[in-house]
Amino acid sequence: MKDPKEIFNCYCKSHGMRCTPERYIIIDEIFRIRGHFNIDELYLRIRKDYPHKKLSKGSIYRTIPHLVKAGLLRECFIDQGHSCYESALGAHHHEHLKCVRCGKILEFSSPRINTIEKNICKKLKFHMIEHSHVLLGYCVDCQADLPKKGVS
Amino acid sequence: MKDPKEIFNCYCKSHGMRCTPERYIIIDEIFRIRGHFNIDELYLRIRKDYPHKKLSKGSIYRTIPHLVKAGLLRECFIDQGHSCYESALGAHHHEHLKCVRCGKILEFSSPRINTIEKNICKKLKFHMIEHSHVLLGYCVDCQADLPKKGVS
DNA sequence: TTGTTATTGAGAATCAATTACAATAAGAAA
DNA sequence: TTTCTTATTGTAATTGATTCTCAATAACAA
Structure with missing residues (x-):
């Protein structure tokens, strides 16, 4: 029950939401970062690590709030108009x-x-x-x- | 040397800036508020308190950073995309x-x-x-x- | 009073974040 | 597996706070 994707699975099921590859990619990349990031940095890293996948910024913006609600992510502060996030697991x-x-x-x-x-x-x-x-x-x-x- | 406008006068002089009625109005209103405010609230209050004066939001946005640099104002946090300010004097x-x-x-x-x-x-x-x-x-x-x- | 130039108001531009919409696909039920 | 419902996607348009542009104005030094 420590795996982010499992936690997110439970969250999805209990919220009538679907587990999509896009969301899994976002979660994977976030937990690969192991540090602070903003949306743009996350987007760029995903583009680099999944060159064949077209994952839109819109999907990231739509997924982030769910991850926060699911307790996986935390918005730590806002830096010059950019929200800065970090993993909320084990921290x-x-x-x-x-x-x-x-x-x-x-x-x-x-x-x-x-x-x-x-x-x-x-x-x-x-x-x-x-x-x-x-x-x-x-x-x-x-x-x-x-x-x-x-x-x- | 505790009067905000006097402090701002000094700041202006040492920065090649001019003392304008608009800036005085902004300072007066800020120190009348005695609390927290965001740009929109400040703008609305000035419109109400100076009905005959057309003071634009642009002027407020342009003046605020000077007041911060002059040590009169502090941005305390950002609340849902709105910067929240408060007087930095005597606090x-x-x-x-x-x-x-x-x-x-x-x-x-x-x-x-x-x-x-x-x-x-x-x-x-x-x-x-x-x-x-x-x-x-x-x-x-x-x-x-x-x-x-x-x-x- | 004059001349220089900082400042103004109005509106356009910017930029992160959100939203609309038609196409797609997850996942339950058959 | 196939069908069906509808959540989710990518794209593009939109929002809303803030910044910038620019011509007109006005502060203030000379």
């Missing part, structure tokens, strides 16, 4: 750091932040579904080019 | 909770989260410029309508 709740210059994404997980968040929610009687936590800045490699005024 | 770094049903925005500030973030950045040698931290879920008032499956 702890974690936070992201994104370099605004080279685009590199670092991750960190902090149980303490999770605890704080839970306490806040309890205090405010807020029922949390998801969270998005991104730090924007410059990674080590890009700090050399930092203008002085960028530093506060 | 501590804080986090947001947004009700996905009624749209209400709650705030909380946590020095401990700030400390944790700083430690992470130090460890990863990451130069943080800004951060975005939103919890999405249901506020007290909207939890009654929660479908069972929504609760995890």
Whole structure:
């Protein structure tokens, strides 16, 4: 019950949806990426890995929300108008750091932040579904080019 | 030196920019809102509060980035394709909770989260410029309508 | 007051994401 | 297997927020 496609099968059956090769390709490619991606990157990779298959962007856009609902995928943040996704399987709740210059994404997980968040929610009687936590800045490699005024 | 318009005056002078009535109106309205807003809400409020002035959305879109750079405004998160802003003056770094049903925005500030973030950045040698931290879920008032499956 | 040029409003352009639609194919039932 | 229903597909058009273009206007230094 850990195989993404099996999970998605169950989701499809319980939602009157069909298992199509297009959807399997999308799932396979997503779990081959093992990292963060946006729709365009996913589309390009599928085109490269399945040169004989014409899989349209439309199908990707239509499939993604199902994968999110099925608990396979997570939208982690929005980067300059592009939604950024990552696998939601076997991954702890974690936070992201994104370099605004080279685009590199670092991750960190902090149980303490999770605890704080839970306490806040309890205090405010807020029922949390998801969270998005991104730090924007410059990674080590890009700090050399930092203008002085960028530093506060 | 706490008046937003004065701060913006300095910013303009040091950037070869001009102080126009349009920009003053935008600043005034933003600091009258005292809360979160998106471009459309701001535009509508200005239309209502300055019925004789034709201020275009284009001007708002063009002014906002300057206000952000001048340290007057902060983009706190993106909500369903709408950038959400808030005043950056006299406000501590804080986090947001947004009700996905009624749209209400709650705030909380946590020095401990700030400390944790700083430690992470130090460890990863990451130069943080800004951060975005939103919890999405249901506020007290909207939890009654929660479908069972929504609760995890 | 004049001249330079930053800024404006209006509308066109852009771009990610969504949707419409006719053709296709998944999958249940015969 | 074949048939039938209808979910899904690819294509192309559409949406909606944001950005850009451009001629007219106006800020502000001289």
